[in-house]
Amino acid sequence: MLKVLFSTIMLVPIVWLAPSASLWTSALSSSFLVALFSISWLAFPQTSSLVNLSPYMATDPLSAPLLVLTCWLLPLMILASQNHVSHDPLSRQRLYISLLVFLQLFLIMAFGATELIMFYIMFEATLVPTLFIITRWGNQKERLAAGTYFLFYTLAGSLPLLVALLLLSDDLGTLSMLVLSYSSPLSLSTLAADLWWLACVMAFLVKMPLYGVHLWLPKAHVEAPVAGSMVLAAVLLKLGGYGMIRILPTLQPLSEKLAYPFIALALWGIVMTGTICLRQTDLKSLIAYSSVSHMGLVAGAILIQTPWGLTGALLLMVAHGLASSALFCLANTNYERLHTRTMLLARALQVALPLISVWWFLGTLANLALPPLPNLMGELFIISSLFHWSKLSLLVTGSGTFITAAYSLYLFLVTQRGRVPSHLSGLYPTYTREHLLISLHVLPLLLLVLKPEIIWGSHW
Numbered sequence: 001m002l003k004v005l006f007s008t009i010m011l012v013p014i015v016w017l018a019p020s021a022s023l024w025t026s027a028l029s030s031s032f033l034v035a036l037f038s039i040s041w042l043a044f045p046q047t048s049s050l051v052n053l054s055p056y057m058a059t060d061p062l063s064a065p066l067l068v069l070t071c072w073l074l075p076l077m078i079l080a081s082q083n084h085v086s087h088d089p090l091s092r093q094r095l096y097i098s099l100l101v102f103l104q105l106f107l108i109m110a111f112g113a114t115e116l117i118m119f120y121i122m123f124e125a126t127l128v129p130t131l132f133i134i135t136r137w138g139n140q141k142e143r144l145a146a147g148t149y150f151l152f153y154t155l156a157g158s159l160p161l162l163v164a165l166l167l168l169s170d171d172l173g174t175l176s177m178l179v180l181s182y183s184s185p186l187s188l189s190t191l192a193a194d195l196w197w198l199a200c201v202m203a204f205l206v207k208m209p210l211y212g213v214h215l216w217l218p219k220a221h222v223e224a225p226v227a228g229s230m231v232l233a234a235v236l237l238k239l240g241g242y243g244m245i246r247i248l249p250t251l252q253p254l255s256e257k258l259a260y261p262f263i264a265l266a267l268w269g270i271v272m273t274g275t276i277c278l279r280q281t282d283l284k285s286l287i288a289y290s291s292v293s294h295m296g297l298v299a300g301a302i303l304i305q306t307p308w309g310l311t312g313a314l315l316l317m318v319a320h321g322l323a324s325s326a327l328f329c330l331a332n333t334n335y336e337r338l339h340t341r342t343m344l345l346a347r348a349l350q351v352a353l354p355l356i357s358v359w360w361f362l363g364t365l366a367n368l369a370l371p372p373l374p375n376l377m378g379e380l381f382i383i384s385s386l387f388h389w390s391k392l393s394l395l396v397t398g399s400g401t402f403i404t405a406a407y408s409l410y411l412f413l414v415t416q417r418g419r420v421p422s423h424l425s426g427l428y429p430t431y432t433r434e435h436l437l438i439s440l441h442v443l444p445l446l447l448l449v450l451k452p453e454i455i456w457g458s459h460w
Contacts (some may be wrong), residue, residue, distance in 0.1 A: 065455040077227035116175040138223040145224035153216040157206030160199035207240030211269020221288035226332035234321035266299040270278035274403030300380040312381025319374040323366035326441035348418040368408035
């Protein structure tokens with residue numbers, strides 16, 4: 001754990017001391033080395049699920065895939081941002097990369113924490129770099145409103161969690177995740193206990209986000225630069241799911257009676273956000289709403305607390321992180337050439353950029369869960385566990401997957417097929433950097449088909 005943490009911290013002096021000519025190459029190569037180090041977290045002994053155990057941090061089969069995803073994403077964010085930020089003054093470029101490094105540092109400490117208070121502090125600390133990235137490097141003047149939405153939705157959901165954790169600490173004398181799972185159940189039969197459960201869960205449901213408290217996400221995605229969209233879709237949404245998986249066993253007697261309205265909202269959100277996607281004209285907004293739809297499946301699976309549901313949730317979180325991040329990168333390649341996200345103006349690009357069209361095809365197929373990608377495995381696990389919980393849920397999840405296929409194909413057909421408009425005649429060709437970026441998203445997805453057990457948390 002420390003070798004990756006210290007390596008990440010040392011990226012900051014590398015970024016500030018590197019000569020201007022080699023700033024991006026040195027930041028990229030160093031962060032890629034850290035990402036390669038982190039893959040060692042996926043090797044688990046058969047005897048115990050906890051590895052790299054220290055007083056405050058550890059990895060297990062639940063946190064390790066999310067930790068590796070976090071580390072893998074930093075070099076990809078640097079690679080994606082190079083064209084967008086390289087025209088800024090040098091000090092601003094260094095600050096931008098430093099914010100991405102700090103974001104990775106906070107996320108590693110959040111996913112690796114064994115103390116709930118440390119997890120909470122790091123959960124909140126990720127707000128700061130993300131807020132700076134959205135409000136300073138966003139493309140339009142609405143970015144300040146998007147940053148305000150992002151900040152206040154997340155803070156309003158998170159503050160009750162702090163009070164709930166302090167009450168839990170006062171009652172049990174510890175907030176260590178290692179001890180909480182073995183502690184005696186609390187006497188949870190009053191209205192105050194119900195409110196305490198709601199306070200514990202609400203912060204994570206806002207972060208995921210649950211349908212109904214999701215309005216901050218499309219705004220933040222649309223206004224954020226490409227790295228902000230990538231890290232929001234790939235990792236920050238997963239913090240909510242990870243936190244719920246960690247804290248729900250402690251709340252166990254209450255979850256069975258209080259989770260119903262939230263499961264209903266999550267399942268309803270799958271259908272509603274899918275139909276919203278079918279009417280979107282903004283490319284990034286469509287991909288953002290599709291994230292809300294997928295996270296609705298994850299939220300429902302986690303709330304019913306079955307082994308299959310939790311396995312499917314982890315599979316879908318990792319697979320969705322890679323697929324949606326790739327789609328945001330592809331949307332950015334369009335935006336850098338056309339300076340618009342409106343799908344009617346950026347259509348029929350297959351003739352102009354044929355190889356990017358292949359990446360679009362693979363990205364949309366991953367988004368609609370094509371077999372045998374891990375997206376499909378995660379969705380099948382979740383749908384079958386929800387069907388076991390309630391037969392009626394099949395109507396919602398079935399129609400949700402149908403609508404997902406419809407808007408994914410709509411996304412591909414509108415952006416890639418048809419007659420080329422006259423204003424698209426002078427596009428400059430794609431760069432090797434862009435193809436490398438998308439292939440580093442798609443390749444892990446294809447490799448996970450061969451060995452999916454490293455991300456389905458089989459030991460916990």
